[in-house]
Amino acid sequence: MNARRNSLWTLLLAVLVLQVFPQSSGPSYYRSSVHNANRVKTVFGNWGVIGQPVDTRPRGAWIYSSNGYLGDVSILVAAEVKAGNKKFKTVIGTPVARPASIHDYAPDGISRWTFMPVDGYFNPLNQSIAMSDDKNTWPTQWPDKMGDAVDPGWQGSWNGYFGKRVSANQESFYVMDDNNDQRFNFAEFNPDSIAFKPDSTNLTRSGLGLEVKVRGLQWTQFLAQDNIFFLYEIENKSTTNYDRVAFGMLVGTLVGVTGTQFFTEADDDWSFYNVDENITYTGDIPGMQNPFWQGPVGLVGYAFLESPGNPYDGIDNDGDGQVDEADEMVYYTLKGLHVDGQGYSITLNNGLGQLGTIANKGYYPNPYFKNLYDPFCIETPAFTIEVGEYNNAAGVVTQIMVNGVATNVFDAQALGLGFHTVMATFDAGTPTTNLVINGQLVGGTDAQAQADPGCQQKITKVIQIVNTPTVVVCNDLVHVSLDADCVEDITPDEVLEGTYACFDDYSVVLTYPFGTNSYNPPNRVDATHIGKTLNYTLVHATSGNMCWGQIKVEDKLAPTLNCPEDITIACSESTEVSHTGNVGIQDCSTTTTQVDDEVQDNGECGNPRQVITRTFFVTDKWGNQAACTQTITVIPFDLDDVVFPADITVNCETAYLNDAATEPSNTGQPSINGAPIGNGTLCSASIGYTDVVLNICNGSYEIYRTWLVANTCLAPSATNPVSYVQRIR
Incomplete structure (x- = not known):
């Protein structure tokens, strides 16, 4: 090309x-x-x-x-x-x-x-x-x-x-x-x-x-x-x-x-x-x-x-060493302009009712400079020139030149003021084209052709390095509201008044109050500076000229909340925040949390037993507030969900010194999801047990504890209540 x-x-x-x-x-x-x-x-x-x-x-x-x-x-x-x-x-x-x-x-x-x-x-x-x-x-x-x-x-x-x-x-x-x-x-x-x-x-x-x-x-x-x-x-x-x-x-x-x-x-x-x-x-x-x-x-x-074609085009169309001879008229050379991503489609007719179609489409690579956004200043730090490709096509950058010199570094101080030409060559290798003959795909798909355009493509950009003004005008007071990361680097653009082509020749120097974080270079503020007013000085590096003003750091952003997921719990489980999940909070300042529960109680035998809409109101130190909502669903009592306590062995000396060692609070109770279903829960259950003590030898015995659990919302039957025998030795 x-x-x-x-x-x-x-x-x-x-x-x-x-x-x-x-x-x-x-x-x-x-x-x-x-x-x-x-x-x-x-x-x-x-x-x-x-x-x-x-x-x-x-x-x-x-x-x-x-x-x-x-x-x-x-x-x-x-x-x-x-x-x-x-x-x-x-x-x-x-x-x-x-x-x-x-x-x-x-x-x-x-x-x-x-x-x-x-x-x-x-x-x-x-x-x-x-x-x-x-x-x-x-x-x-x-x-x-x-x-x-x-x-x-x-x-x-x-x-x-x-x-x-x-x-x-x-x-x-x-x-x-x-x-x-x-x-x-x-x-x-x-x-x-x-x-x-x-x-x-x-x-x-x-x-x-x-x-x-x-x-x-x-x-x-x-x-x-x-x-x-x-x-x-x-x-x-x-x-x-x-x-x-x-x-x-x-x-x-x-x-x-x-x-x-x-x-x-x-x-x-x-x-x-x-x-x-x-x-x-x-x-x-x-x-x-x-x-x-x-x-x-x-x-x-x-x-x-020209169009239509010229039979006397001066081209050896059939490759026999002769130009525009009579038998060459059966050959055609099609000349056209390749338009990126458009291609062509040709239908050929031999006069005998036989048609042939050829279609082909290709792409040029479309490289660009990723970080050459001029104008730059003399004090712009040297950086590596980066080249990208808009369609993420595969390829390599074979050469980068600045003012005709091979280098991949843009060094403003070394180049000096004025215009400088940067050229890069992007090599996409051998192309894949979207070639279709008589309706059959012979080449690659359109996506493959775009991802593998082939050809070498050169891009050129003229970059300007400018002389920045020595006269500087500073804002008296700049309000800085921190975002979610609670950190902000104060740039010259944020404190200078007027229009400046480039800001790399300028720097901001902050004076940090006692008891707050300090940084090097001293141009960063964080959460420790919220509510405080800091003095700043802006310095023009090439002339030494300066101006100054103040920065007030503020928190105007509402807290970012990570609300606990909606949850479904058993009637035996606690509905307290410690069990159902607390709100996660991200904020630059201290916060307070208020929990508001709206309870829909469907009665002892209702389904669901309860629905709790829990709203977390979070307010930070500066009055910024956010809220989120969690839904807690309490399912009704079901005998099939009951888990009875397992058999247990109690040390004789423990039982001798502690009469409560064999009490259900120590040996286990019927539960759902690990939470006992006894009194004080939302379960519609009645629970009781009887113990039969069998002596084994002096100081040793075993207890056969028979548990009965009934669903009070159901009529008595062969399956209500249910019983279970626990062995305690």
Whole structure:
């Protein structure tokens, strides 16, 4: 892939057949705009000219708006026409403002025999051409889309080359026709008394019946950032066939122009046509007269991508060493511009009813500098230049250069004041493309193609290191409200008044009150400084100048709460916060917590037994409050959930010295989820036990404790109450 960095203009001609509703045309529909989506900036008019109207706007400018490279660029369409037994040749141009002895004026000296803009393709309340990035320039409806059965007129949508979707970073669109060129439509206007009518179905149509749809396209992608493309779709709307038609470009070179100021620059331009590359270059003889010019003078290139194909293209299409021979006509070489992520689709027909389709789509890598956000200061610390890729494509950065020197470190002190050029090369390796042949995926998927774009991509950015003002103005009092991390570094931007291009030449020095935390460098505050006023000094490093003021540190942020999860507990379990969960609190200051319970009691036999809505109100020292809510559900008593105490052995000496050693509080009680179901719980249960003591030997015995547990909400039955025998030795 080759990128010509000095090429500004590429014009693409495509011929399509579309249905368009007749619209009036003429100078009353003149509109103009500026294309400025990338490094090329130019005014253009919807009467078919680029670089005009002549006003203060940029005229084919590159990088800087004052660096103009052209006076005008416009199209020419020529045709040979048979009119009865007569034949004439005509050339249709555009109403360009340029020095010439002859212009295409009608006999009245006012009307122009040229292409003129067609009404309906712009907002009549706006003086701009329709631009994709400005909806205010669009018409209410697009005349050529009124035949859309699904969305007539495409109201509110862009009328783009790729449909409603905007693919380019900026696209313009207008329509013009030759209906105003009446030179050969009326006998009195030409010496051969020809009265040619191009359209037998519409005798009011003049000219040749040609309509031209014009689109300007700009991309910011690296390989296209120095180019602008204009696409001309020329359609014969008449009923007359023209066997011989030619398309051309008229260029007025004017390297060095700035708006309406020419500085006699047109006299020293030179041009050269490169046959191999099919590009015309224009440059300027050294000695730029324009006092507003910035930087070196480049070249402007004009390239024409022709359509339809040319059998005499000078290319050895079949690779036999010969050019444009007869048998080569069975071979076709398709030349086109690769548009990132758009690709192409081709249908081939061999004339025997056999069709073949080929579609392919690829991507360029889209690298960018991750940390070159200028302007920088002399005191900006040296840092490593980082390169990323917008689509996270795999690849490596093979080279980084600063001012032509290989280095990955940006050192402002070493570089000094002024502009510095940083260039990086991103190598994405061998590409994967989304190749589909006859509907079958042969290459990678679209996602794979985007993740593995291949190719090397260079990116360049001009970085400025600026001299910062020595006059500094400080705010008397700055209020600093800490966020959730309770720490803030006070920056020069936060204390200085006014606008400063860069802040790295300045530093903030705080004076810390006794009993609070201190830091090095002394520009950080934390929770220990809340409610206190600190003195600060701002220092300009390169001059030593300073100013000062005060900072009051405050806590205005409500506490951040982590409420306990909603919970379901048994009727035997405690509903206290210590059991159901307490609120987690994050705050820079001390807090107090208030717990408010709203209890829905459904009665002893209700289901659920209770629902408690518990709200935690947390207030910090400075009155900032937050609240959160937990729901506690208490399920009713169920005999199936009861867990009876296990058998247990008690030491004889313990039992001898302690009569309560065999009490249920020490040997175990019926429970649910580990919580006893005895008196004082929310369980609808009645509990009792009987002991039978069996002596074993002197001082040793065992107890057979029979537990009875009943559900008081159920009638007595074979399963209510339930019994269990516990053995205590």
